[in-house]
Each structure stands twice: as C-alpha cells, then as structure tokens.
Amino acid sequence: MHDRKYLRECPEIARQSLATRGEEFARKIDRFLEIDVERRRQQTELDELRSERNSASKEIGELMKAGRRDEAEERKGYTRTINSRIEQLEAQHGMLSDEEEDILLSLPNFPDPSIPVGPEGNQVEIKAHGDPRKFEFAARDHMELCQRLELANFEAGARISGSGFPVMHGNGAVLQRALISLMADVHVMRHGYTELRVPFMVHPRCPLGTGQLPKFGSEMYHVYVDKKLSEDEPESGPHYYLIPTAEVPVVNYYREQILEQPSLPIKFMAYSPCWRVEAGSYGKDAKGLTRLHQFEKVELVRICAPEDGLAQLEEITADAEHILEILGLAYRRIVLPSGDMAFGSAKTYDLEVWCPGEQAWREVSSASLTTDYQARRASIRYRSEPGGKPQFPHLLNASGLALPRLMIALLETYQTVDGNVVLPEVLHKYMPHTSILTPPEAGAPPMI
C-alpha cells in the first residue's frame, strides 16, 4: 500500500513507476486523485459540522444543568438539522473512502529504479555460481530417479488428495527432512535467524497485509468449518486461508504493532508447508516435483530500517545462496523485470538451480524487498527513539529454500551412472543411515 500523500504530491512519478508493471495502473492513480480531492473536501465539511454539533451538545448539557429547558430544546432542534446533513455527507464520504481504499489496495509496489523494465523474459543474470555438472552418460531426470529409488509416489498422492500432492516415500521423505534440518540449522546457527513455528492456516487479515489479497484470493485455498460449507455467505463465519508461503504468518507476527526501539534488522526463519491453487498452470512445468499444490519450504524474513533495504536484500539473498553452495549445486541469480515481480515487491532476485536431468534452470528461491509496502498494509511500525514518530520499516523475504525443486536438483546432480544418488557430505550427519540412495531392498513396502 502506498502513502496517500506521496501519490497526491508526486502523481507523475507514481504513474511512470507503476506503468512499468502494467498499463492499468495509471488510470487507477488518476481515479484515486479525483476521489481524493473530493473526499478531503467532504471530510473538511464533515469535521466542521461535527465540531458544531459537539459544541452545541455541550451547550445543551450546560443549559439542562442550569434548568433552562426551553433554550435547550431549541438547541436540540438545531442539532437535529445538522445531523441530517451529517448523515447525508457521511454516506457519500463512506462510499468515496471505500473506493479510495480499494484502489490503494490494488496498486502494486513501486519497482526499484535499479531493476530492468519490461515483461517476463526481461530478467537479467546477476551472477552464476558453480559449473553445471557434465555427464559422461545420459543423465536421468528426477522422475526416473524417484521411480527407480522409490523416493516419491505420485500415484498414491493423487489417490489420497489429487494431482500435485505427491507422497514422499522412504529415503525421499528422509532426505526431505534432512534438508529441512540442514537449512534451518544453517540459518539459525550461522546466519543468526530466530526460528518461528507458525500457524499454517491464517486469518484473512494476514494475506491482506502481505499483498495476496484482495487480488489473488483465487490462488489460495480457503478453509471453512464444516457447517459453513453449505451456506451462501461463508464470510459470516470464521474462515481461514492455507498459507501459500510462511512469509504470510511471519510478516504478520507484528501486525498492527509499534515496535519500541527494536534492534534492527530483525531476522526470522520459519519452516512450513505451503499450499497453492496454481489454477490455469496445468501442463506448464507440471510434471513431477516441479509444480505442486502442496510443498514445503524454509522461509526467511527480515525487518529493517528504510535506508537499509537494498543492502539487506543482498544479505538475505546471500543467505539463501549459501545453502546451494554448501550443497554444491550450480545456480545463477537473476533480477526480475518490473512486469514479473510479486505484487508487493520493489526488487526481486530469483535463484535458479541447475537441474541436469531436465537441462533446465529451476527457481528455488525468490528474494524480495517489499520496502514499506507490506509494513503499511499490515500496519507494522517502529520507533527508532523513545517518543519518536512511528515509522514503517522495510520488510524482506526470501525462500531459503523450496524443497521439491531443491530435491530435483540434488537428485539429478548427484546421480551415478547406475542410477543411484551419492549425497553430498554436508548431508551425511543428517542422514547417518546412508549416504548413497539405492533402490530399496526386498521386503520394503511396495510403492504402487
């Protein structure tokens, strides 16, 4: 959400900035400005009328006390006429305020001037790390490896829930758990994050704060208690959203709070499952573990001083990259163009890991600086000095990292000629029972 004053005072800059994200926003800003002028005019008039009513009421009180009933009655009549005017104005003012609010909530963040302008495809590679492994044999893709080593069961997942809900099986499940532990440990012990364990279903206010709502409600799973399912007005009862990322609950940890002289940056890490509807994406990267309705992720969030945002983005991105580095995976960092960023982001780096079996770079992390955009929406403020003015901090988030695609890269990179997988050393202490994934022995539960 943007500062009204800024839009009012620098509409041209705002228009130009948002034009890089889509052509519809200039029109919205124009409408905002139009409404804003009229809304303020009405508010001034309302304030004056109310002021008059307040003082008249006070007078009535004094007249009553003094026993001057007739004069009091006369004043009451006067206030009643003011009230009808107030009522009228309030209705108009309310409608305008609502529309203004809707517009504000539907404007994305201003892109940082440093990023490339344009639609998806205009991203720029910032750096590359590690060499994609060369194979002296035909590298298998992760589907084949999962099948052979019995690591993931897609059919069973479909039976249980539907497509996009795989069951991790045997060593696949263990490996996933090991990766979670490894990443969490590194972020907590080495990078200094405080770990949170958060609710996975959240109050609607949360995704509004982070920017998924109101525009992207259809991309999240919405949960009602059973008795509300059949009713026409689900909004009347308690309802929740399944989190599409731990960023949602973590950012809302301080929603509507004023932090008193916090020591910034605040760094939070949270592991969680994530649910995404992914409507309309069938067929697009949809095979295997690439794109799922439910997946797991370790998420990083930072809260920092406004002047520090860009530097913090570099750090949080480096924290995510560090995981790829200790796992020995080749990756590149790209900066997303204005037209391809999440709604609340001002600048986003994607980390793409090399998946040799598919001969493709796959996004495993997205690190974003949301500046004060989420802080405003979620009303998170802080005072840098006692009695100082509350100000909006900058918020950042980064996946560190998403499990399924990390798993793809890991399996495909460390496969051997005979179709096994030799795990990198850093994982050994998290999987003491085996450092080489091989097909299960006879007697293991069948994967069908």
Added chain:
RNA sequence: GGAGAGUUGGCCGAGUGGUUGAAGGCGGCUGCCUGCUAAGCAGUUAUACGGUGAUAUAGCCGUAUCGAGGGUUCGAAUCCCUCACUCUCCGCCA
C-alpha cells in the same frame, strides 16, 4: 459440543449518558533538588485523518478512535442489537 467471563492508551487498571482522549499506577521523556548511589519534587508522554503553516517531517485548529458493525439520543467507553476474538470450567481428542 455445553456453561460462564471478558475485549479501554506502550503496559497494568478505573470508569454505566454531558469539559473522559479517557482517573490512578508502571514504564518513557524533560527540568529541579540532592556533594556518589538510591530516593524525592514538578511537568510531560496515544494514533490516524483533515485544515492551517512552514516547505526539514515545528506549532496551532478540528475530527475520529475505549474489539468490529449497527441502533437509541441534542450528546455514548458508558444503554440496546448483531458479529468477531480472547480466557476459564466441563466434554471430546493427537
């Protein structure tokens, strides 16, 4: 699922129709006093929006805000209704 209690300022906590934006306390800030420390005294200390002002985000004026929404009234934190949330006890359950 059943029964009850509650939701007030950074925190605790008064307050059942009229100078209550809100007593009192804690904490914070400013000053005074005290030859250390401690204590004491006085003052001050919410947020948002609008206007005015300056144009460095000071000051002044107004409005709104006592969980949310609606109602009664000239006037509501205070009365009425609806909803949300929190807590306690019982039941059920990992």
